[in-house]
Amino acid sequence: MTNYQNLLKSYGLKTTFQRLSILKSIDIAGHITIDDIHKDILTNHPSLSLATVYNNILKMQNIGVVVEVPISGKKSKYELIKDDHIHLICQKCGSVVDKDINCDVEQIFDKISVENNFVLLSTQNNLYGVCKDCIY
Amino acid sequence: MTNYQNLLKSYGLKTTFQRLSILKSIDIAGHITIDDIHKDILTNHPSLSLATVYNNILKMQNIGVVVEVPISGKKSKYELIKDDHIHLICQKCGSVVDKDINCDVEQIFDKISVENNFVLLSTQNNLYGVCKDCIY
DNA sequence: TCTTTATTAATAAAAATTATTATCTAAGGA
DNA sequence: TCCTTAGATAATAATTTTTATTAATAAAGA
Numbered sequence: 001m002t003n004y005q006n007l008l009k010s011y012g013l014k015t016t017f018q019r020l021s022i023l024k025s026i027d028i029a030g031h032i033t034i035d036d037i038h039k040d041i042l043t044n045h046p047s048l049s050l051a052t053v054y055n056n057i058l059k060m061q062n063i064g065v066v067v068e069v070p071i072s073g074k075k076s077k078y079e080l081i082k083d084d085h086i087h088l089i090c091q092k093c094g095s096v097v098d099k100d101i102n103c104d105v106e107q108i109f110d111k112i113s114v115e116n117n118f119v120l121l122s123t124q125n126n127l128y129g130v131c132k133d134c135i136y
Numbered sequence: 137m138t139n140y141q142n143l144l145k146s147y148g149l150k151t152t153f154q155r156l157s158i159l160k161s162i163d164i165a166g167h168i169t170i171d172d173i174h175k176d177i178l179t180n181h182p183s184l185s186l187a188t189v190y191n192n193i194l195k196m197q198n199i200g201v202v203v204e205v206p207i208s209g210k211k212s213k214y215e216l217i218k219d220d221h222i223h224l225i226c227q228k229c230g231s232v233v234d235k236d237i238n239c240d241v242e243q244i245f246d247k248i249s250v251e252n253n254f255v256l257l258s259t260q261n262n263l264y265g266v267c268k269d270c271i272y
Numbered sequence: 273t274c275t276t277t278a279t280t281a282a283t284a285a286a287a288a289t290t291a292t293t294a295t296c297t298a299a300g301g302a
Numbered sequence: 303t304c305c306t307t308a309g310a311t312a313a314t315a316a317t318t319t320t321t322a323t324t325a326a327t328a329a330a331g332a
Contacts, residue, residue: 014298014309034288049312054289056310061209070206072260073197075288086245088254099248108238109222109263116235117268118224124208124262127245132253150278150329170319185281190320192279211319 004065011063018052021045023065023080031069031077031087031096069096072128084123090131101125140201147199154188157181159201159216167205167213167223167232205232205260220259226267237261 004023005015013019021041026032032040038053057078060066069077071089077096084106086099101123113120140159141151149155157177162168168176174189193214196202205213207225213232220242222235237259249256 012309016298016310018311047312049314050288051290051313052311058290068208070208070212072204072206076206086248088249088252090254091257097252099252102244102248105241105244108241112222112235112238113224113263113265116224116233117271118226118263119266119271120263121227121265123264124260126260126262127249127254127256128259129249129257130255135253135255148278152279152329154280183281185283186319187282187321188280194321 007063007065008060013059013063017045018048019056019060021048022053022056022060026066026078026080030098031079033075033077035075037078069124069126071096071126084125086125086127088131089126089128090134091128092130092134095131095133097131143199143201144196149195149199153181154184155192155196157184158189158192158196162202162214162216166234167215169211169213171211173214205262207232207262208264220261222261222263224267225262225264226270227264228266228270231267231269233267 004020008015008019018041022037025037025040029036029040034050034053034057037057038048038050041048041053057066061068061078064081067079067081069079069087071077073091074094082098083101085101088097088099089095105125109123110120112118140156144151144155154177158173161173161176165172165176170186170189170193173193174184174186177184177189193202197204197214200217203215203217205215205223207213210230215234218234219237221237224233224235225231241261245259246256248254
């Protein structure tokens with residue numbers, strides 16, 4: 001995991017156990033809901049308030065450390081900032097797996113953006129289906 | 137707009153003024169939130185219940201007529217079912233514009249899916265940025 | 273028109289998110 | 303190390319969003 005302590009500091013956010021725990025929880029899970037972050041941290045820090053998770057997720061979203069992954073029909077999950085990529089989202093088990101985005105795809109997205117005078121900042125590419133473990 | 141009356145009937149959903157109004161509202165707007173559908177229809181049908189909008193959006197999602205478009209940091213919008221496509225989402229004004237998805241992109245998505253034994257059913261491709269009307 | 277069954281409106285209930293505030297803690301300076 | 307202070311947390315309340323309930327209503331076929 002990147003040095004989030006410095007990253008937080010550079011945006012004027014103090015390094016707290018709660019924030020580092022949230023980042024760690026997201027990092028380990030890859031993609032995780034607010035509720036599950038809360039449950040996760042509660043196991044060794046029983047006083048963590050759910051509101052603290054909400055507040056910090058929001059703040060860390062604003063400074064760009066954390067990214068919301070909204071998923072059709074389900075609750076949003078959160079991931080750490082990373083290069084644009086593809087999500088394979090299983091509609092049976094809910095798993096989310098990252099895959100690299102092909103350069104060709106990026107170029108096409110850039111082209112479409114230019115054609116429409118659209119200033120492209122980021123992309124979210126959700127592929128919905130059934131993962132290999134849920135086919136049978 | 138397609139013949140939604142028959143489509144509803146084929147799934148055992150009765151054709152009601154409310155349902156047709158919701159479909160029409162989505163069709164005209166292209167992409168619209170639950171709240172805005174409600175507000176929209178209220179103007180000439182003041183008794184429409186918000187719960188009715190929620191219930192019907194859910195039912196029409198289940199039969200595949202309506203699709204949720206979840207948007208990072210904002211409320212979901214809804215669109216009518218259509219072929220996979222790209223969304224240009226303006227982070228300033230919130231506008232959502234559809235663009236055709238390139239065949240090459242579809243092929244790459246198919247390839248990635250096959251490589252991962254993933255049964256691909258649909259995709260949502262959100263390009264976030266600033267639209268031409270909001271640049272200045 | 274009548275009958276059946278699903279749908280709606282209205283409301284209540286539940287779930288999710290945000291706001292408030294007293295207490296507490298991180299971080300820098302003495 | 304010991305203040306000091308600004309910001310953070312926990313606890314809770316308030317708000318917003320979504321879902322469930324039910325009596326009244328309307329659609330669709332006989």
